[in-house]
Amino acid sequence: MVFSVVTLFSGCAADDGAKASSANNTNNGNVNVGGVQDIGVFRDIVNTGGIPGPDTLDANGFFSEHYIEYQTEDCGEDICLFGMLGRGISVLSSDYMNVLQVGMTTQVNPQDYERPPTDFIAIIDVSGSMYSDNKLEYVRQGLHMMIDSLEANDRLALVAYSDMAREAQELMFVDSAENRQVMHANVNRLVAGGSTNIYDALWLGFDIAAMSAAEGRYARVVFLSDGQPTAGITDPSSIITLAREKASKTSQLTSIGVGTDVNYDLMKELAMAGGNFYFIENSMALPDIFVEEVDCFSFPIAENVHVTLSSGPDFYIGDTVGFEDFTSSSAGGEATFPAIYLASRTSENIEDPNSRRGGGSAMFVRIVPQANTMSLSGILLSMSYTDPQTGETV
Template sequence: MARGLRAAAMLALAATLLAACSASGPNASSDSGKNAAPPVYGPTGTPEGLAGGAATPEKAGDADRAAAGEIAAADRPVSTFAVDVDTASYSFAKRTLESGRRPAANTIRPEEFVNSFDQQYREPTGNGFAINTDGTRLPATHRGAEDNARLLRIGLQTRGGSDANRPDAALTFVVDVSGSMSEPGKLDLVQHGLDTLVDQLRPTDSVALVAYSDRAEVLRPMNSVRDREAVHAAIDRLKVAGSTNLEAGLRLGYDTARKGFRGNATNRVILLSDGLPNVGTTDATPLVREVQEAAAKQISLLGVGVGSDYGDRFMEQLADKGDGYVVYVSTEAEADRVFVQQLPATVALRALDAKAQVEFDPKTVISYRLIGYDNRTLSASQFRNDRVDGGEVGPGHAVTALYALHLRPGAEGHLADVRVRWQDPKTREPSELSEPLTVTTLDRDFTEAAGPLRVSYAAAYLAEVLRASQYAEEVRLTDLLKIAQSAGDSAQVHGLATMISDAASLYG
């Protein structure tokens, strides 16, 4: 890859670290794809035990019984989860499919597929969140889509920001320089990105640089970027060699960040790695504890994953516990989409420890299922316990949750109450917002649903297929492809359609 091309790709990284994202979602279209595909649901090679068909409401019994895999609202009406703004699962699965391979099922997280798309949500006028809700009946092509089945979309949106009013940044870059980073598109991409970033930072911003392979080394302690040539010289010293002692790199990175901590700035450790440690501790658990401790000291973590071989789960665990998130970049186009369009400025925050809660009305809802967020669910009592970790959300960021649910026959009136709770990044004072929903929110034919909602459906159920869940048998990839093709005309949506097509060739 030419130097100029790499620099252009990583210009997007610099923009992410310094400026808010722009929100432009797919355009609505009118048709979900009504032509029948061959009557085979689920991917070829579905694990044994699912081939006979997942239980459907018809098999489940009377009309008041919870659908298979759903939670009975009468037994547990409250659903609570920590918000998640990670998107690495989608990006890495996309690259894996493009290379002609099936992604590992345990790397697929449906909420990250959904959160990879612009949703066109309304922004709040102040800090915190705006709650956006809509819903639809399931498409006619969805297996078991009886009359009382619905899809609910809940969107939490923060206000955008600008580089002009962001706080100063104190950034500690922790760069993997082990032998596995020699692959094109790894260390070379990282270096060009850092060079581009340095040229855009303010003189009042501070940067530290830590490199690790067999051991970790501070190439530059925390100092302002007024002497940009000195920073570029430190970046040029990054050379590939040795094994991957991620433990040593992260520990030294946080130690460097603590020593250079600035009280009035946004303090962040940015880990750039393929996430494949092979010496030191290779278990994320002890590192997660260290990251949690540092997060309590207001040092947050951003993980930037690179490479065709990538430790997705390891990086995700670190970021989730470090009041941060993780993204994945493989190409120039991916860098532009992820770093410029999707993500907020990483040196500013709107909310810490954000949690969402939906309380369904058992009088109108038989059962429900939160799609994804498997490792982010919380008990109802943890919603207002501000010692319990939530998610970190930046300016202009959106978080989407999809619920599959079944209504009671003739249901009308109150459906649910949606709540979101978060802490102010500066004062740590908690705030809470709530909004009631009615059944009419969901009373819309799928072909008339908003384009972003149809995209969310296609992305979520593609994830169900890729992770070989029981819900994979409810959809056909050919139908998901038609839905994606008709749901919008943006590059994002075209990318989803291509991804579904790639999956069909591997799973069909």
């Protein structure tokens, strides 16, 4: 199952040391595409005197770093589609440049929803490289904070992996001081050494998540790595396929990449399979990420989302940037998203609003006149989706 998602975020933010690909606290109902590439890697390379490559930045990652004031009219549905047209003279020629910005907003208030009891499955890299920069120590701190932040009806499992994956903590309720002590003790037993078997780690983590699903519970798989797959099945496409097959609406995946040695493309694709992606520029930011996962939750408000764009008789559709799933032609194009999620925060803590200004994802389309005409009439934007509560098509 391919599980690329779009997420509506309200109040789930990363701190200044960690750049979350799909989280911000100032977007006022704008829509972010889940798994988009933030500019954390780009910024980190610049700060160390390097020259970032083109694969370190994409359109949605860039625009999610900036607050953009989108229209707020209520279309009467849970998800609203909009378009904004910009026109100017090209710097390369005297021709007019016409650009259509396509985005989505919502009027749904995530604060009206409560986080359901959740099973958190933390998959932790304990390969030898986790000794460097005190990464494993910061991970331990984060897990301790996570345990203390969980509700009594939540459960936690811990998977540690290096040459192979093992269940370091079975799925256990956080409903007593004794259980919390057991969890803290198991975290303290984590030691680093060996290679990095990502495939087996994800397999075991999702196997535990499947038990949660069988009991009708919501699961969050939190996967952390600081390097490349070096043991077991190391082919990135096989690892990504596994995540796409296992991720679901009730078993979501968050991937956390630590340091410059991490396989950034792999971690990004894992996020596209079903959740968030954090790139940690500073290991000291690791503890806050685990609490962030407890504070934030998401749930579907639209499924089988289909967006179409049709051109008029006097122009055609040029190149597009933004929605990776958009397929274009001269007559228009379309994009399909299996689900749109609403994300909310359970904590009262408010981060520094300057830590991430993200304003939501968008697609930008170049509109090219067929002849010397100023008319752009005939642009048609449409969207349909299934209401997950009623099963009706909107």
